[in-house]
Structures are given as C-alpha cells and as structure tokens.
Amino acid sequence: MRGRAIIGLSILAVLVFLLYELREVMLPFVAGLALAYLLDPLADRLERLGLGRLAATLLILAGFVVGLVVVLIIVVPLAAGQIASLVNSLPTMVGKLQSILVERAGPLLQRIGGAEVVNELQSSVGTLVGQGGTWFLAFLKSLWTGSQALVSIASLLVVTPVVAFYVLHDWDRMIATLDGWVPPRHRPTARRLAGEIDGAVTGFVRGQSLVCLILGSFYAVGLFLVGLNFGVLIGMISGFLTFIPYVGTLTGFMLSVGVALVQWWPTGDWLHIGLTVGVFLVGQFLEGNVISPKLVGDSVGLHPVWLMFALLAFGSLFGFLGLLLAVPVAASIGVVVRFGIERYLESKIYRGDGPVLIGDSGNPTLPARD
Structure with a gap:
C-alpha cells in the first residue's frame, strides 16, 4: 500500500511539473x-x-x-x-x-x-x-x-x-x-467516482456558463439603460468574473459605483447613482434566488470557498490554462476526499472493532500495568 502511494504521488508530481513547464x-x-x-x-x-x-x-x-x-x-x-x-x-x-x-x-x-x-x-x-x-x-x-x-x-x-x-x-x-x-475488481468504484466527478464538473461548468451569460447581459443592458459611462464594458466584466462566486458581482459593483460617483455626484444626481446600485441588487437577487438554483443547483458538490481558492491558485500558477483545469481538478479532489471519508467512516479504525476492554461504566479503559 505504501509502495502504491509513493508511485502514485511520484506520477502526480511529474505530471504537475510537466504541466507547469509546458503550460x-x-x-x-x-x-x-x-x-x-x-x-x-x-x-x-x-x-x-x-x-x-x-x-x-x-x-x-x-x-x-x-x-x-x-x-x-x-x-x-x-x-x-x-x-x-x-x-x-x-x-x-x-x-x-x-x-x-x-x-x-x-x-x-x-x-x-x-x-x-x-x-x-x-x-x-x-x-x-x-x-x-x-x-x-x-x-x-x-x-x-x-x-x-x-x-x-x-x-x-x-x-x-x-x-x-x-x-x-x-x-x-x-x-x-x-x-x-482499470482492474475488473475496482471498476465499479472507479466508474462511480468518475460519474460523480463528471456530474460535478458538467453541473458547474454548463450551469455557471449560462449564469455568466445571463448576468453579463443583464448588467450590460441595465447599466447601459441607466446611462453609466462604460456600462456595457463593466457589465461584461461582471458577467465574465461571475464564474468565480461573488467576485464578479463585487468587482462590477465597485467599478460601477466608482464611475457613477465620478459621473453624477458633482451634479447631485442621486437617482442615477441609486439606479446603478439597484441594477446590481436586482442582479444579485436573481442570481441567488432564481438563476443559480435553476441552472447550477445544489448537487454540484463544490463549495464556493474551495472553488475560489482553486481558480485563483491555478490561475496564478498556470494562467488561462489553470482556469480551464481548476474546476475539474477541484471537483476530482472533492469527490476523492468525500470517498475517502466515507471509507474511513465504514472502516474498523473509526468503528473501533477489535480487542477493547470495557469497564463497569461501559467506557473503553486501558489495561492495568503490572
């Protein structure tokens, strides 16, 4: 078991090194x-x-x-x-x-x-x-x-x-x-893990891509109708960055509010500043309550924090290539970790099977020393 782990980790390290060098x-x-x-x-x-x-x-x-x-x-x-x-x-x-x-x-x-x-x-x-x-x-x-x-x-x-x-x-x-x-005796497990990884990756990528397209269009059209300078560009940036949870909305919100303050604050035009903020509030409401639940759902299995870390880390290391690989790798690691925890909870180590001494109180006790 230790030898297999060493071989597997060595192969993984070589693959990561080659990927980095040939990115x-x-x-x-x-x-x-x-x-x-x-x-x-x-x-x-x-x-x-x-x-x-x-x-x-x-x-x-x-x-x-x-x-x-x-x-x-x-x-x-x-x-x-x-x-x-x-x-x-x-x-x-x-x-x-x-x-x-x-x-x-x-x-x-x-x-x-x-x-x-x-x-x-x-x-x-x-x-x-x-x-x-x-x-x-x-x-x-x-x-x-x-x-x-x-x-x-x-x-x-x-x-x-x-x-x-x-x-x-x-x-x-x-x-x-x-x-x-895959060895025949391991094929059911491998197929199960591959199916879970495929479900997580496809569920997120396809669903989140539609979310980015819808929100980017909504923000671009909304800011354009409000009359914000560079509204279409800010809307497209917000939609593109929505692939990273919360980052797109926050980035677009800060950019649009900054431009709105410069554009309308000197004239005291609070209406257009409020409309600019309202575009992002409505967009965030639609994303959290309508769009994402329908298109992405809760079965993806990728926590937003883990996903943000994976996208930023892989993007920093491998550039655009890392962004393409971040979601599959994060989903694969998540599935493998959940599988390992499931096996651990079913194992004798967790259940405590074996020669354990039970005292009068029903709790495990250590054997007395001579």
Missing part, C-alpha cells in the same frame, strides 16, 4: 479537450437521432465556430472601443474620485485631528488611487500581451478546433479504453 504549449490542446468534453452530450443526442458520429461531430463544431465568430465580430469591437475610452479617461476619473473622497471625509477629520490629518488623507488617497489606476492599466496591458503570447491566432483557428474534432469523434472509444485499463 504555454498545452493551452490549445487543453482547450480542445474541454470543448470536446462539453459538446459530447450533444453529439450523443445527435447520434440517437440517427446521425453518425463523424457527421454529428462536424455539424457541432461547424455550428460552434460560426457562433463564436459571430459573437467575436459583435462583442470584440464594442469591448475594444470601451476599453480604449476607459484607459483615456482613467486619469481624469481618478482625480475626480480623489476630490470627492477628500471633500466628504475632510471636514469630519479636520474637526477630529486638524488640517494635518486632512493633508495626510489627501496625500494617501491620491497615492492609493494613483497606484490603483497604474495597476489597472498594467493589468490590462498584461492581459493583452499575455493573450498574444498564449492564445495565438493559429491556436484559436486551427489547433483547438482540430483537437476538439478528433477528441469528440473518438470520445466514446477513449473512455472505453480507459475503463479497460
């Missing part, structure tokens, strides 16, 4: 594998309708590529224009936000600590907001350069669809081969 090369392959995994149920349904596996695969991928191109043609120019406007307007917005904060907090602090405290606050706020703006610009620049380095045009248009085509076409054969490698 930039493996992205299109992992993306293609993920795409095939998500589209396999649709291919199975088309097969049941009478199409062959090859025809179903070609039809699905052709529809996916056409839909993706249409979305990119519509979304990318709009997002690029808003990002350029945001970058150009950021210094002015930072200065206005600094003035608003100092103006509102200054009188109170002046009564408490005098003019020196107000000057210190102004200097600190200016430094903090300025550093935040610099960090945001650097973050946008890193996203652009990183996406150029990691996701090349060849990867998007050639490698990923080709990998997805072959994997989707041979998916059932690959699963059957992996199942045949």
Whole structure:
C-alpha cells in the first residue's frame, strides 16, 4: 500500500511539473479537450437521432465556430472601443474620485485631528488611487500581451478546433479504453467516482456558463439603460468574473459605483447613482434566488470557498490554462476526499472493532500495568 502511494504521488508530481513547464504549449490542446468534453452530450443526442458520429461531430463544431465568430465580430469591437475610452479617461476619473473622497471625509477629520490629518488623507488617497489606476492599466496591458503570447491566432483557428474534432469523434472509444485499463475488481468504484466527478464538473461548468451569460447581459443592458459611462464594458466584466462566486458581482459593483460617483455626484444626481446600485441588487437577487438554483443547483458538490481558492491558485500558477483545469481538478479532489471519508467512516479504525476492554461504566479503559 505504501509502495502504491509513493508511485502514485511520484506520477502526480511529474505530471504537475510537466504541466507547469509546458503550460504555454498545452493551452490549445487543453482547450480542445474541454470543448470536446462539453459538446459530447450533444453529439450523443445527435447520434440517437440517427446521425453518425463523424457527421454529428462536424455539424457541432461547424455550428460552434460560426457562433463564436459571430459573437467575436459583435462583442470584440464594442469591448475594444470601451476599453480604449476607459484607459483615456482613467486619469481624469481618478482625480475626480480623489476630490470627492477628500471633500466628504475632510471636514469630519479636520474637526477630529486638524488640517494635518486632512493633508495626510489627501496625500494617501491620491497615492492609493494613483497606484490603483497604474495597476489597472498594467493589468490590462498584461492581459493583452499575455493573450498574444498564449492564445495565438493559429491556436484559436486551427489547433483547438482540430483537437476538439478528433477528441469528440473518438470520445466514446477513449473512455472505453480507459475503463479497460482499470482492474475488473475496482471498476465499479472507479466508474462511480468518475460519474460523480463528471456530474460535478458538467453541473458547474454548463450551469455557471449560462449564469455568466445571463448576468453579463443583464448588467450590460441595465447599466447601459441607466446611462453609466462604460456600462456595457463593466457589465461584461461582471458577467465574465461571475464564474468565480461573488467576485464578479463585487468587482462590477465597485467599478460601477466608482464611475457613477465620478459621473453624477458633482451634479447631485442621486437617482442615477441609486439606479446603478439597484441594477446590481436586482442582479444579485436573481442570481441567488432564481438563476443559480435553476441552472447550477445544489448537487454540484463544490463549495464556493474551495472553488475560489482553486481558480485563483491555478490561475496564478498556470494562467488561462489553470482556469480551464481548476474546476475539474477541484471537483476530482472533492469527490476523492468525500470517498475517502466515507471509507474511513465504514472502516474498523473509526468503528473501533477489535480487542477493547470495557469497564463497569461501559467506557473503553486501558489495561492495568503490572
């Protein structure tokens, strides 16, 4: 048992090391594998309708590529224009936000600590907001350069669809081969664990993807109708980050409130500021009570804290590749841990089977020493 554990941990360590070293090369392959995994149920349904596996695969991928191109043609120019406007307007917005904060907090602090405290606050706020703006610009620049380095045009248009085509076409054969490698006496357990992992991953990814799409559209349309500057961009960012629980809503809320204060505070337009806040309150209510319970449900088995840690940790280590792998790995670890706890609760170690001495009180006692 100890030897098997050492071998298994060694193989896992080698795989993690290779994944880290080849993370930039493996992205299109992992993306293609993920795409095939998500589209396999649709291919199975088309097969049941009478199409062959090859025809179903070609039809699905052709529809996916056409839909993706249409979305990119519509979304990318709009997002690029808003990002350029945001970058150009950021210094002015930072200065206005600094003035608003100092103006509102200054009188109170002046009564408490005098003019020196107000000057210190102004200097600190200016430094903090300025550093935040610099960090945001650097973050946008890193996203652009990183996406150029990691996701090349060849990867998007050639490698990923080709990998997805072959994997989707041979998916059932690959699963059957992996199942045949498992010793017969362990196959029921392996199939059970694989089914639970598949249910957790598909339940979260498909459901949460729809949640991101719905909320992103809602926030973008709502902020656009309110008249918020960069509302469509903030809405799309919020929807995209909703994949990480609570992060999308909080990020969008802080961005939108900051822009709303700069835009409408000087004129005393509290109505539009309240409408901006109301968009996120309604969106959060719909997400927590209607959208997520219907689309994701409670059977995913991934705790939000564990999921946030996995996404942030894998994203930090492996970049965009880590984001693709975070949910499957987190779901797999969760299923294995629950299985191990279940076996432990059924074991003799937990039940205490064996030669245990029972005293008069009915509690286990230690044998007396000579």
